[in-house]
Every structure is written in structure tokens, then in C-alpha cells.
Amino acid sequence: MGNAWWNLILRFLLELAALLGLGVAGWSLSAGFWRWILAIALPLVAAVLWGTFAVPDDPSRSGRAPVPVPGAVRLALELVILCGGATGFYLTGHAAIGIVMALLIAFNYAFSLDRLGWLLRQ
Template structure:
């Protein structure tokens, strides 16, 4: 499964963007002390889920899986977190950023069809 260096870089940046988008959404969609709580909790929860639930021997990761899950579960988790971050930008009023991030996610996955096929077989 050879992902081009540019796509691996894009994927990493999209993961960071997703965390930022979730944090912005948490801030935007709440008030008072909840603002701080959600702005911090949403990205932390997403990062913990991302790092915990993985497919064993996934070559696009370290190969380790603290909690092994089927490929379809991992793919669903990735899509929810990544597109959730894009949606976070959108609902917080950064519509153009949300749309661009969503398009970049789609492009990244379109250029990772080998990985998608591998995930769906696991």
C-alpha cells in the first residue's frame, strides 16, 4: 500500500484540521464554561478515538492497534472525525474553509483507493 508522500502529508494536515474544526465547533456551539469544555473535549476525544481504535497491521499507521477493530469500523471512525471537523468549520461560520477541507478529504481518499480496499477487506 504505497501512498505518495504528498498524500500522507495531506492526510496528517487533514487530521490536524479535523481537531481544530471540532474545537472551533465546540466553542461556537456553546456558551459560558461549556465553551471551554467542549472546545477542549471534542478534539481530545477525537484524538483518543483516532489513536486507540485501529486495524491491526495497518501499514499507513505504526501497525500497532491498542484496540483492534475491523477495517469498516476504522474507516467509519476516520470519516466521522475528518468530515466532522470540516462540518465544525462550516457551522462555526467558516463555510469556505469547511468546504475546502471536505474536498481535500475526498481527494485524499480518492488517491488512497488501495488503502480503502485494504480496509474494507479487514
């Protein structure tokens, strides 16, 4: 699969932004002790899921799949985490960041059609 270097960088930055958006949501949408728990747990759980559930031999990753899943499951997981981060920003008063992030997610996938096709065939 021939993802351009700039699109791979964009994907990596979107992954980091998603974790941040989930953390911001955990912090802003809760109070007291739960604020700390959710601000740490939401991004941590997302990162563990992202790294654990993978399609074997995915060329956009290391190729390793600690827990092998079908491509459609992996794609759904990616979209839930990425869009969850964008939604987290949007719901916590950072609407512009959430909207820009959502647009960049769509842009990233639009330039990853070969990978999307590969995932859906697995």
C-alpha cells in the same frame, strides 16, 4: 500500500484540521463554562479515538492496534472525525474552509484507493 508522500502529508494535515474544526465548533456552538469544556473535549476525544481504535498491521500507521477493530469500523471512525471537523468549520461561519476541507478529504481518499480496499478487506 504505496501512498505518495504528498498524500500522507495531506492526510496528516487533514487530521490536524479536523481536531481544530472540532475545537472551533465546541467553542462557537456553546456558551459560558461549556464553551471551554467542549473546545477542549471534542478534539481530545477525537484524538483518543483515532489513536486507540485501529486495524492491526495497518501499514499507514505504526501497525499497533491498542483496540483492534475491523477495517470498516476504522474507516467509519476516520470519516466521522474528518467530516466532523469540516462540518465544525462550516457551521461556525467558516463555510469556505469547511467546503475546501471536505473536498480535500475526498481528494485524499480518491488517491488512497489501495488503502481503502485494504481496510474493507480486514
